[in-house]
Amino acid sequence: MATSPITAAASAAPSAGAPASTSGKAAMSDAQFHQLAKIIYDRAGIHFAPAKKYVLESRLAHRLSELELEDFSQYISFLTMGPYQTDEFQEMFNRITINETSFFRNEPQLDVFEKKVLPEIIEARKSTKRLRIWSAACSTGEEPYTLAMLVHRTLGVRLPDWRIEILGTDISEKALEAASEARYTEYAMRTTNPMVRTRYFKQDGPYFILSDSIKPMVNFEILNLKDRLAAKRHGTWDVIFCRNVMIYFDDPMKKQVVNMFADQLAPDGYLFIGHSETIRPGEAPFEPMPWPQAFAYRKPLGSTKPVM
Numbered sequence: 001m002a003t004s005p006i007t008a009a010a011s012a013a014p015s016a017g018a019p020a021s022t023s024g025k026a027a028m029s030d031a032q033f034h035q036l037a038k039i040i041y042d043r044a045g046i047h048f049a050p051a052k053k054y055v056l057e058s059r060l061a062h063r064l065s066e067l068e069l070e071d072f073s074q075y076i077s078f079l080t081m082g083p084y085q086t087d088e089f090q091e092m093f094n095r096i097t098i099n100e101t102s103f104f105r106n107e108p109q110l111d112v113f114e115k116k117v118l119p120e121i122i123e124a125r126k127s128t129k130r131l132r133i134w135s136a137a138c139s140t141g142e143e144p145y146t147l148a149m150l151v152h153r154t155l156g157v158r159l160p161d162w163r164i165e166i167l168g169t170d171i172s173e174k175a176l177e178a179a180s181e182a183r184y185t186e187y188a189m190r191t192t193n194p195m196v197r198t199r200y201f202k203q204d205g206p207y208f209i210l211s212d213s214i215k216p217m218v219n220f221e222i223l224n225l226k227d228r229l230a231a232k233r234h235g236t237w238d239v240i241f242c243r244n245v246m247i248y249f250d251d252p253m254k255k256q257v258v259n260m261f262a263d264q265l266a267p268d269g270y271l272f273i274g275h276s277e278t279i280r281p282g283e284a285p286f287e288p289m290p291w292p293q294a295f296a297y298r299k300p301l302g303s304t305k306p307v308m
Contacts, residue, residue, distance in 0.1 A: 026064055028057040032072040036060075039079060040096070043089060044171055045226045045253040059095050094174045103142045103184075103192040106243070106275060108293035113239070114150045116291065117270050121238050122154070124268055130163045134237045134264070136225060137245040138168035141179025141218070142188055145210060147241065148217040149200055167234065169223035176220045182210035225257050236266050243295075244274035258284040262299060271297045 037048040069075050079088050135144035144166050170176050201208040240261050246254050262284045273295050279286050286297035
């Protein structure tokens with residue numbers, strides 16, 4: 001087999017000589033794990049504890065074979081030096097993350113959004129008729145499209161009079177490509193009731209194709225939640241959803257992200273987080289709403305600045 005330019009670039013770097021595993025694949029040393037974990041944290045804010053070394057090792061072992069690299073030291077060099085590092089970080093991120101989502105996930109929370117928050121925001125914006133919703137870390141798009149369906153059926157015949165801006169962002173280019181395609185399997189539809197399926201999807205063999213009445217309501221963009229300036233250029237949002245993402249952050253990163261949301265949220269806006277997440281007092285100017293299973297937060301009256 002001819003040596004690829006990728007292999008040549010990586011093999012020029014010094015190797016730590018990590019031993020091969022019993023499976024014949026390169027094993028990851030503790031030092032290599034700490035290097036990779038730091039790269040991931042610095043670039044994406046995702047924290048891998050030492051106990052999760054096996055996750056990185058198992059999910060990246062095949063990538064080393066694809067690149068014809070002998071060990072993780074060569075891979076780290078390839079990831080941090082030369083012309084391929086940006087593309088490779090994206091490839092690595094696609095492999096070490098799991099995009100577990102579905103349409104209408106956590107319906108009790110979505111009921112609060114549709115029946116309490118959405119009517120309130122619509123009433124408050126009736127003079128401008130502009131509604132802005134950000135779905136952060138949206139994976140393959142099920143969440144922002146779900147929100148678009150809820151807005152669509154809430155506004156009904158009033159929809160053409162409104163300017164609806166729903167943005168789905170994620171750090172994974174691969175996930176956003178799938179989101180833009182809006183073509184889903186039965187697994188993504190597993191929490192979607194038959195009436196919604198009939199109204200908003202067309203079945204094409206094993207796939208469900210999202211209706212053209214919903215798809216144009218959502219735009220997608222790569223955005224790293226560590227990049228506060230990138231978030232800031234999008235302006236103020238009426239509602240922000242960021243569910244089941246902050247569980248991967250350590251406390252400093254979580255505080256940074258929550259404060260960024262506070263900065264980008266309208267004074268009367270709402271933040272929705274995952275059912276296994278919480279915002280502790282003092283982390284940001286947010287107070288929990290007293291709605292069961294809502295996991296919704298709002299800035300206290302008169303609060304305009306985030307806690308730094």
